[in-house]
Amino acid sequence: MALNQKSLAKILQHAETLCKQREVRLTPQRSKVLELVCAADGPIGAYEILDRLRQTIGNPAPPTVYRALDFLLEQGLIHKLESLHAYVGCSHPDHPHASQFLICSDCGDVREIESSGIADSLRQAQKNTGFKAKRPVVELLGTCARCQISNDRKV
Amino acid sequence: MALNQKSLAKILQHAETLCKQREVRLTPQRSKVLELVCAADGPIGAYEILDRLRQTIGNPAPPTVYRALDFLLEQGLIHKLESLHAYVGCSHPDHPHASQFLICSDCGDVREIESSGIADSLRQAQKNTGFKAKRPVVELLGTCARCQISNDRKV
DNA sequence: TTTTGGGTGTTACAATATATCATTCATCAG
DNA sequence: CTGATGAATGATATATTGTAACACCCAAAA
Known part of the structure; x- marks a missing residue:
């Protein structure tokens, strides 16, 4: 899971391309959440994302994170581990x-x-x-x- | 899912037999929770079980239910639907x-x-x-x- | 420019699950 | 029988995960 900067950048760029193709908006927040999920060293919980988000965004609340996660899930850019209540980046978001x-x-x-x-x-x-x-x-x-x-x- | 009395009784009896074989204790509470799960008309949540349990046991608390559910899950007598946070009876508990x-x-x-x-x-x-x-x-x-x-x- | 719809901010709260410690109960060795 | 042991339960409090609801902003279209 531990990810170097290069592949992280590549993932984000790729996500941007995909969203453009699909005509959906990968906003800065969504992108940031995607980055946090992908950069995490293993599955990461919503509230852990929330904590880390504080270093970027002023005083985010749970809905901020969950909305972004919902979007990323719909776009197949991340997976949810139901049995862990945690999220991981998708390793190959092209093909569902x-x-x-x-x-x-x-x-x-x-x-x-x-x-x-x-x-x-x-x-x-x-x-x-x-x-x-x-x-x-x-x-x-x-x-x-x-x-x-x-x-x-x-x- | 809707279950008649006969098959419900059969399931409970079967569970008892299995637990005896395995030398684990299917206590009255555990049995009652199993009954509630199996009698439910579809997947049932832990707190819904808790509510129905009130009609049998005086003032049960969440741990009461979760302990019973954990036991039943371990014994393969029920399944947990992770994506629904709900439980269903197992239709064939013999073979995992x-x-x-x-x-x-x-x-x-x-x-x-x-x-x-x-x-x-x-x-x-x-x-x-x-x-x-x-x-x-x-x-x-x-x-x-x-x-x-x-x-x-x-x- | 008004409208419209998606995205966001904010507050409050709902739903799900666990930690902890005291107590009871069955079982078994002595 | 008695005391010890471990599993099961009772009880209180709290942690964790997830949503509802409403106000606001902003870009794009009519």
């Missing part, structure tokens, strides 16, 4: 895609995966049911490989 | 399984599906990554078939 996350309950590590198998099976399920997903949520809560090993050692 | 839900943002309808394709792809992803899921969360947020049709009519 099922966000798939592995969330380790032991160490807190969150990893985004991009399994075409999962994506395919979700598509198939939609075909079968006539359901049309706007925002797929796939979050596997459990134990990452590393923590399984260190847990085994303890026992 | 990926809970997969289609959640319609228009009409609020929630449908549990059991796609072996999704289950397989999740298993495969775990194999590939060494991650071990304890609680898979699959929630497709979007529009159900019925609402798509009625939306089309409006436009």
Whole structure:
């Protein structure tokens, strides 16, 4: 997750391009929130964003953050981790895609995966049911490989 | 979701059997909460459970409900819908399984599906990554078939 | 210039969830 | 039986996450 300046700038620029194409407004606030989410070292909560926003904007209130987050979610520029109440930058905002996350309950590590198998099976399920997903949520809560090993050692 | 008395009793009895096998305690409170979740006409929130619990138990507080819910979740007797902050009874608590839900943002309808394709792809992803899921969360947020049709009519 | 709609500021509050500590209760070893 | 142990519960307070509602601003179109 830890991001260098270069790729951060690239992400922001890319977001700007996308929004222009889509004729939606990536305002300074929204852009700043996107920056904070992407620059964060892992998933970040709305109120943590709010705190960091204080260093840029004078006295922001919760709705400020939530409005920006809603916009960014709609544009697919960020993902929400429902089970963590936290947000992460989207690694490839061009093509809408099922966000798939592995969330380790032991160490807190969150990893985004991009399994075409999962994506395919979700598509198939939609075909079968006539359901049309706007925002797929796939979050596997459990134990990452590393923590399984260190847990085994303890026992 | 709407459940008749017979299947409700069957579910509760089944839960009791399972807990006995597993040597965990399905106390009266936990059983009551399970009953409320299963009897509910759709997903039910923790505070709604709390309200209904008042008719049985004298002056319960939030922790009472959340403790019971935690237990039931661990035992796989209920599912949590992370994106709704609500709970539903598990339709087949014997074998742990990926809970997969289609959640319609228009009409609020929630449908549990059991796609072996999704289950397989999740298993495969775990194999590939060494991650071990304890609680898979699959929630497709979007529009159900019925609402798509009625939306089309409006436009 | 008026209107219109999106975006923002601000205040207050709703909804969801947990920390903490005291108490009870079943179980089991001695 | 008794005391010890750990799980479950009671009770109070508070933390965390998310919205409602209304006023205001500003750019673009009529």
